[in-house]
């Protein structure tokens with residue numbers, strides 16, 4: 074049963090203090106695959122991404138580069154937007170937190186929290202990491218051999234002492250624990266949920282939510298000396314895009330609460346502790362799920378960093394291997410929710426094993442046999458054998474498996490299930506030997522080719538979320554009608570129609586040959 078209800082999914086919004094890297098590309102591709110999946114499954118989808126442009130990190134980077142924060146944000150936000158186009162991301166909106174609509178929305182949520190009696194003015198003295206844009210308790214920091222004090226994510230912290238507004242986070246401890254208990258799917262994957270529960274159980278301090286020592290942010294209502302702590306405004310982006318905070322009847326207000334916030338594991342605390350507390354205070358519904366993916370690591374397992382010179386550039390990888398190849402590799406290779414490695418060698422292996430020798434070869438062998446031996450038309454199948462029926466049943470059963478896995482953000486498992494049916498079809502095709510049947514039993518050959526082409530059709534429909542352009546090419550090869558390419562056309566409902574004319578297939582996935590090492 075497909076469900077026509079609204080579905081709202083978001084990525085984190087990235088800091089445009091530098092150019093996008095493979096981690097940003099990874100998150101956008103994964104979220105795009107989930108958005109496309111829901112659209113193909115008949116949901117009314119709203120998919121949001123964008124850039125998080127305020128805060129001390131942006132201001133400091135701009136100063137180092139000798140430009141204004143506005144210029145830095147403008148330049149790099151455009152890079153993120155370009156990356157989205159290059160990745161074929163299907164986002165419905167791209168939000169920038171410097172936009173007027175976002176300043177208005179952030180002030181509106183602030184006022185709601187203030188009206189609820191949850192904001193008070195005091196002064197803050199404590200440790201702050203500019204790189205994480207996070208406050209840390211003394212017990213979460215340590216002084217290392219280099220004499221520098223570091224926070225729990227390994228970034229340096231500095232002492233901050235200033236007048237500040239506070240949010241009464243300490244009063245939300247019980248309500249948050251009740252949320253995790255009553256809505257066990259609120260945090261995924263499960264390991265992350267346990268981490269957050271123990272963090273909240275250990276006690277919550279009130280949160281400093283404004284700064285006075287710099288001015289690159291959203292002004293606090295009625296106190297323009299203060300700008301909001303960047304995470305207050307950043308998290309609000311998810312609401313800004315719906316228009317809800319400034320107009321309860323806005324056309325996109327129906328999308329709130331979000332179905333899924335897709336973020337990286339380093340920012341889970343902000344999304345599963347601060348964000349629900351802000352929303353509870355503002356009297357707004359909570360997102361249904363926050364899912365934290367792992368980090369993409371360079372070959373040796375190190376975290377990528379400019380100083381190590383191992384930053385994988387998504388633009389270069391796509392130029393070299395092709396877009397859908399990279400999308401496929403990242404979604405298939407890394408278990409979504411865990412850290413994973415990205416290596417050029419691994420990409421080449423996957424391309425050849427799964428794409429060129431897998432689905433690409435299966436489609437081209439079976440369809441070219443149809444074009445040559447069946448008058449260029451989808452053959453009329455004869456009576457189906459047990460093997461034929463088993464093959465069709467495997468293909469018809471994929472939607473249920475993919476729905477189940479994608480519903481849990483187990484993207485890699487959905488992709489693996491599809492590829493397993495490709496392998497099964499390869500075995501079926503080899504065992505049935507349609508090339509031998511050509512000489513002995515033309516009707517039987519037609520049946521085997523029909524079954525194979527029908528499986529290719531269904532696999533192509535199901536691969537669209539992960540490799541949109543290549544899956545479209547596969548659907549063109551089997552002449553699937555334009556209005557029968559969504560999930561409603563899977564299974565019996567959209568079976569290939571005998572007599573449909575096919576063109577000679579062109580290769581969809583060329584083999585990858587590594588360039589010869591230069592002498």
Ligand code: ME8
Pocket residue numbers: 084085086087088089095096097099100125307308309310335336337338339340367368369370377
């Ligand atoms: O955190 N692998 O922005 P950001 C996978 N502005 N994901 C990675 C990664 C890697 N190597 N490196 C970063 C921010 N990410 C805030 C978010 S949301 C209201 C505000 C992920 O540019 C990271 O976990 O540092 C985050 O989800 C996203 O990229 C943007 O990171």
